[in-house]
Amino acid sequence: MTLVGTAATVVLLRDGADGLEVLLLERPRHTGTFAGAWVFPGGRVDPEDYAAAGSLPPDLRAEPRSPAEDVPAARIAGARETVEETGLVLEPDALVELSCWVPPLQAPKRLRTWFFLAPAPDGEIRLNPGELIDSAWLTPDAVLELHRGGKMLLVAPTFVTLTLLQQFPNAAAALAVAAAAAPETYSSRLLDGYEPDAVIAWHGDEEYPADGAGRPGRRHRLVMRGSDWRYERS
Numbered sequence: 001m002t003l004v005g006t007a008a009t010v011v012l013l014r015d016g017a018d019g020l021e022v023l024l025l026e027r028p029r030h031t032g033t034f035a036g037a038w039v040f041p042g043g044r045v046d047p048e049d050y051a052a053a054g055s056l057p058p059d060l061r062a063e064p065r066s067p068a069e070d071v072p073a074a075r076i077a078g079a080r081e082t083v084e085e086t087g088l089v090l091e092p093d094a095l096v097e098l099s100c101w102v103p104p105l106q107a108p109k110r111l112r113t114w115f116f117l118a119p120a121p122d123g124e125i126r127l128n129p130g131e132l133i134d135s136a137w138l139t140p141d142a143v144l145e146l147h148r149g150g151k152m153l154l155v156a157p158t159f160v161t162l163t164l165l166q167q168f169p170n171a172a173a174a175l176a177v178a179a180a181a182a183p184e185t186y187s188s189r190l191l192d193g194y195e196p197d198a199v200i201a202w203h204g205d206e207e208y209p210a211d212g213a214g215r216p217g218r219r220h221r222l223v224m225r226g227s228d229w230r231y232e233r234s
Helices: 047-053 067-086 140-148 156-165 171-180
Strands: 005-016 019-026 042-044 096-102 111-119 134-138 184-187 189-191 198-201 220-225 228-233
Touching: 005 067, 005 156, 005 171, 019 067, 019 140, 019 156, 019 171, 042 067, 047 067, 067 111, 096 156, 096 171, 111 156, 111 171, 134 140, 140 156, 140 228, 156 220, 156 228
Parallel strands: 005 111, 096 184
Antiparallel strands: 005 019, 005 042, 019 134, 096 111, 189 198, 198 220, 220 228
16 A cells, blocks of 8 residues: 655653653544544644645655655644644744654555654643543653553554653753754564564564565564553664
8 A cells, every 4th residue: 555645743842840741632532543542743744735835745746756855844734733733833943853654554544754853832732622632741751651551542653752752851852862863764564473462663673574674683663462562672
């Protein structure tokens, strides 16, 4: 199945009493994309976002093209979705590229999703009542513990992003490292033969297909059994 579009996700950061905090939003439990999951603000990049960025949408561009051509429009979409979902206003230029996520072939909806970090602006959170039912500012450690206890449902990109953010003491440190590094691409592949676990692998894992970079014993994967998830990276 081919990719059917591009999306943007914004990880809002602030400093709390216990260190770095992120904003998570709860999706309705019975309908919509990621039903019941706690996610970062974000959504699909619309044709209007490409127009505002001064570029053509993918279906009108000549091939081959670089996925990075979508980043200016994704920044605009990320800022737009953030204000639509939370009421918090961001400038697109405040978004710092973090990663790019490509769903596995088996996913029912395949959107290439750009993840950005951004410092949280001042303002009161006003949730879009049609799309969201709750919000919370929490440390990455706290979110992952709630997930393990079955009290917060996460999806794989959210889980991995939170795991990576655990290393930073404050928002400034996370933003500085992201700004100095090239965004990493996570092109996901589901591995067979690990039932009852579900295993997603990425570039560098020894079992990542058609890779060549994964030496024997190397790990870059997420192992999932119920709410007991482990991100393994050599």
